[in-house]
Amino acid sequence: MRRRESPAIQLDLSRPPAHPGKRMPSLKFLTMVLLSCLVFSSLLALRFARFSRLDPGSIALSRRAIPSHWQNPPQGDRQGMDGLLAPRDREDRCHSRSRHHLYRQPSRFKPSKYLVSKLRQYEALHQRCAPEAEKSRQDGGGGSSCQFLVWVSYSGLGNKLVTLAATFLYALLTDRVLLVDPGVDLEELLCEPFPGSSWLLPSSFPREWLRGLNESSQHRFGSIVRDAGKCVPDASHLIAAPGKVYIHLTHTYDEQDRRFFCEGEQEFLRKVPWLFIKSNNYFVPSFYFMPTFRAELERMFPERETVFHHLGRYLLHPSNSVWARTTRYYESYLGGAELLVGLQLRTFEGSIEAFSNQVLECVVENKMLPNVTRDDEASRLIDGGEDRSISVLITSLHQIYYERLRDMYVMFPTEDLSRVKVHLPSHEGVQKTDTSDHDKKALMEIFLLSFCDTLVTSPMSTFGYVAQGLAGLRPRVLRRLEDDPTQPACSSVLSVDPCFHAPPLYDCDCKGGRDPGKVLDAVKHCQDVKWGIQLVNNPSDE
Numbered sequence: 001m002r003r004r005e006s007p008a009i010q011l012d013l014s015r016p017p018a019h020p021g022k023r024m025p026s027l028k029f030l031t032m033v034l035l036s037c038l039v040f041s042s043l044l045a046l047r048f049a050r051f052s053r054l055d056p057g058s059i060a061l062s063r064r065a066i067p068s069h070w071q072n073p074p075q076g077d078r079q080g081m082d083g084l085l086a087p088r089d090r091e092d093r094c095h096s097r098s099r100h101h102l103y104r105q106p107s108r109f110k111p112s113k114y115l116v117s118k119l120r121q122y123e124a125l126h127q128r129c130a131p132e133a134e135k136s137r138q139d140g141g142g143g144s145s146c147q148f149l150v151w152v153s154y155s156g157l158g159n160k161l162v163t164l165a166a167t168f169l170y171a172l173l174t175d176r177v178l179l180v181d182p183g184v185d186l187e188e189l190l191c192e193p194f195p196g197s198s199w200l201l202p203s204s205f206p207r208e209w210l211r212g213l214n215e216s217s218q219h220r221f222g223s224i225v226r227d228a229g230k231c232v233p234d235a236s237h238l239i240a241a242p243g244k245v246y247i248h249l250t251h252t253y254d255e256q257d258r259r260f261f262c263e264g265e266q267e268f269l270r271k272v273p274w275l276f277i278k279s280n281n282y283f284v285p286s287f288y289f290m291p292t293f294r295a296e297l298e299r300m301f302p303e304r305e306t307v308f309h310h311l312g313r314y315l316l317h318p319s320n321s322v323w324a325r326t327t328r329y330y331e332s333y334l335g336g337a338e339l340l341v342g343l344q345l346r347t348f349e350g351s352i353e354a355f356s357n358q359v360l361e362c363v364v365e366n367k368m369l370p371n372v373t374r375d376d377e378a379s380r381l382i383d384g385g386e387d388r389s390i391s392v393l394i395t396s397l398h399q400i401y402y403e404r405l406r407d408m409y410v411m412f413p414t415e416d417l418s419r420v421k422v423h424l425p426s427h428e429g430v431q432k433t434d435t436s437d438h439d440k441k442a443l444m445e446i447f448l449l450s451f452c453d454t455l456v457t458s459p460m461s462t463f464g465y466v467a468q469g470l471a472g473l474r475p476r477v478l479r480r481l482e483d484d485p486t487q488p489a490c491s492s493v494l495s496v497d498p499c500f501h502a503p504p505l506y507d508c509d510c511k512g513g514r515d516p517g518k519v520l521d522a523v524k525h526c527q528d529v530k531w532g533i534q535l536v537n538n539p540s541d542e
Contacts, residue, residue, distance in 0.1 A: 081107070083116040084314050086123060086195050094191035096323040096447075100313075103330060103451045107472045109496075111310050115300040118172055119314065123194055129177040130197040134204060136273065140243040148274050149176040150201060152210050153183025154250065155280035156433050157442045158462030160186075162282040162469075162498050165311040169284055170277070172300075173293050174270065181210050184434040189443050191317040213278050215253070219246045222257035225265070231510040235264030241271035249279035251502050258504030261286040266293075282308070282465065282498040285523050285533045286516070289506055294522075304522055304535040305495040308469040316470070318443055326444045330451065333423045337391035341368055342452030343405075344464040344475075345396040351481070356404050358478060359456070362490035366476060368454055369420060372412035392422045393452060395445040395463070399427040446470070456490060459528035465498035472496055477528045491527060497535045499526035 080087065085097065092098045129146035136144040151167040153160065164180070171178040179201045180186065192198055215222075219242065228237040248257045259265045261283075269275065284307055287293045301307050318326060334340055343363070347355050363369040369392065394402045402424035409420040425445055432438035442463070449455060449467035455475035457464030468475045476490040505513025517525035517533050526532040 081313055082110050083113075084111045084119070084310060086120060088195060093320070094317050095320050096317045096326075097191060099323075099327075100317075103327065104471070105453075107309070107313070109303055109306045109309055109472055111306075112300060112302055115310060118300060122172055123196075125175065126177055126194045126199070127197040130179070130194075130199070133177070133179060134202045137202070137205065140273065144273070147174075147176045147272075149174070149178050150210075150274070150276045151178065151180045152213055152276055152278040153181045153186060154278050156431060156462070157189075157439050158446075158464075158466055159280040161312070161316060161446075161466045162308065162462050163277075163279045165308050165315060166279070166282055166284045167277050168311060168315055169287070169307065173287065173296055174266075176275065181207070185436040185439055187319075188436055189319055189322060189439055191319055193315045193317065210276070213246050213248070213276060215248055215250075215257075217246050217248070219244055219276075220257070221245050221247050221260060221265075221269075222254055225256040225259050231259075231507075233262075233264055233509050235259075235262070235268050238265065238268040241268060243272070244274035244276065245269065245272045247275060247277045247279075249277060249281060249283055251280060253502075255504075259508075261289055261504055262508035263290040263292060264508070266290060281502050282462070282500050283503075284308070284497070285500045285535050286503055288520055288522050288535070289508065289516070303537055305497045305537050306472075307535060308465070308497050309472050312466065312469050316466075318447060322440050322443050322447075325440065326447050329425055329444065330448060333421075334391045334393060334448070334451070337389045337421070339388065339390045339454075340452045341390060341392045342449040342455045342467065343392060343394045343396075343401070344449055344455065344457045344461065344467060345394060345398075345401050345478075346458040346461045346463060347398070347481075352398060352400055354481060355478075356401055358481075358489045359401060360405070360408070362456055362476060362478060362488075365489065368456065368476070370414040370416045370418045372408055373415050374412055387417045388419070390418050390420045392420060393448055394422065394424045395449060396424065397428050397431065399424065402427070460499075460501065462498065468493075469496060469498060480528065493527055494524065495534050495536045499529050499532040499534045501529050501532045503531075503533045 081100075088097070125146075129144070129148075132144050132146050133148060136146060136148065149167065149171045151164060154163075160183075168178050170176070178199060180199050181201050187200070192200075213220075217223075224238065224242075224245065230237065247260055249260065260269075287297060297304075297307075301310070341363070343359065345355070345359060364371050369390065392405065394405065396402070402422060406422040409422060414420060425448065426441045428438060428441070446463060446467050447470070449464075450470035452471065452473075455464075455468055455471065455473050457468060457475045457477050459477055459480045464475065464477075474493050474496055477493050478490045479487055503516045506516045506519045507513040516523060521538065522535060523533050524536050526534045
């Protein structure tokens with residue numbers, strides 16, 4: 001209900017004060033003075049609470065009627081995400097890790113006990129082995145029992161975040177220690193995720209060698225496979241294991257590179273001390289085609305669509321500077337709404353005007369946002385209007401989507417009397433990959449989207465995949481502009497997990513390639529990328 005202003009209390013102050021010894025003020029007068037003081041102090045307290053420097057999240061918690069278990073969850077659940085995160089010192093310097101629960105609803109997905117145990121084992125391994133990385137590199141890995149996996153920074157921010165999670169999963173599956181190449185600004189964007197040790201590649205490592213890793217690199221795995229000759233299912237023709245191997249998994253990889261997703265080739269790679277992975281693809285779904293990996297994955301993730309959801313929440317914590325931007329924006333513009341709707345709008349081709357019309361059609365027809373009426377007088381007479389507050393968060397490189405939606409709700413009233421406010425944190429015009437301030441804005445917007453109650457995302461956008469994965473939401477994904485215009489403007493996706501845009505054909509038995517979306521029940525084609533694949537739950541799990 002709309003809050004009503006407290007009525008002003010008028011006092012007659014024209015009389016002079018009572019003379020000492022004269023009759024005391026009446027009880028009625030004293031009551032009125034007391035009431036005035038109470039009203040004034042209440043208003044003052046409200047104003048102070050609104051504008052004072054409160055603990056981050058105190059305003060966020062006023063956004064809607066929140067269950068008591070969300071406002072005051074057990075300490076372990078608040079900071080540990082049901083055990084996903086290891087207990088930290090009370091003075092954890094990464095604010096986003098300890099305060100995330102103040103802005104995002106609790107996940108409906110709980111991590112398995114097996115995944116939690118794997119993460120604790122990995123943390124112990126990382127703490128033991130990470131300090132040995134430099135020595136291992138110098139002696140070619142021969143003097144250490146530890147094996148290393150290096151994630152090479154590449155492509156835009158959304159691609160980086162999904163490949164970070166995919167690469168970390170490979171480290172879990174193979175008992176390797178993940179080290180990351182920070183590239184231009186990763187250290188400015190994310191906190192260190194592992195307690196007691198760093199995940200950064202030693203600064204002494206030759207960065208020029210990393211920058212030169214591509215499809216023609218000397219240590220490329222695909223070249224080793226090609227040089228070995230004929231395809232053999234058990235990869236017994238791959239004999240001599242070098243000290244380091246580069247795994248090329250970008251969109252330019254070829255048939256030999258794709259043998260990385262075969263069990264026989266994985267046996268060969270287990271002998272290599274140092275592996276380097278460079279990718280712009282979320283390659284997790286193809287791990288399920290290897291029986292050994294699949295068995296382990298089913299234990300870690302009984303709900304298959306939660307792979308990125310759990311690993312993303314475990315790994316990806318914005319740095320304090322990014323987190324401060326994020327929470328300031330949330331508290332200033334979004335925190336007071338009863339419903340928060342996120343629209344992640346990215347166009348790769350086609351008409352911006354046509355895409356804008358499609359967005360409006362999607363949100364109104366699916367009742368994500370209320371429709372408007374041009375009959376202003378009639379709208380005031382609607383009985384039973386909800387009169388609720390809705391905030392719309394738009395993330396886009398272009399301002400036009402914000403302007404059209406904002407203007408619609410400014411010019412016309414909504415049919416149900418809802419009050420809709422539209423917000424656009426930034427509009428850069430073009431993507432500025434590896435530009436620090438641009439990447440900080442992008443990461444802020446990804447996390448703001450992940451705080452939303454419902455989402456609309458753009459097809460083929462890893463930016464949207466990260467937001468939906470962190471939120472644990474199945475969004476409505478917009479139809480690609482080149483697809484049949486008679487189809488719905490948007491549709492609900494099958495899975496929270498991201499789509500692998502460039503999967504290999506299934507050919508580990510060397511019998512000719514088969515459609516990877518038709519081999520396993522666990523892996524199906526994506527709705528936004530028909531040739532892509534993604535993880536889905538069993539129908540019985542729905």
